Amino acid sequence: MEVEYDNIGIAATYRMTATYFKISADVLAKDFISNKIRISGNRKAIPYYYMISHALELLLKCALLKRNFPKSKLKNSTLRHNLIGLLDELKNFGIPITEDTYNTIQIISDQHKKHRLRYDFLFDDGLLTFTPEPNSLNSTYDELLLTGAISTFGK
Incomplete structure (x- = not known):
């Protein structure tokens, strides 16, 4: 028997799964740092960037679902894996997003949507893979984590 989950149940699962991915990324980052290996610009660190x-x-999906965004729209080809599209939908709810977070999401969105971090980053196809400093991504993660709290900004 298949169980139908409501938006809040799915949002909670997404938030917890995001936390697991972040914890795993942090473990990998700590290993790089303890071995004095640079993370930014390092192809060996791509799994870190994929997890983040x-x-x-x-x-982003958690925050939208908490605001009763239709879960079916998240599977739409224009939003599926589209970080900037998801962020723009969240901004439509009046949720303030810092310029740093918006810029970071805008830069990584295309490579995430096209699965470059999963498949193509080792091919020399003339496309750059954006690998920012981890502190930038950690700040973005922290800000988006707060948007999943329904009481954030009263929305």
């Missing part, structure tokens, strides 16, 4: 990128997608 996926965590951000889950947090």
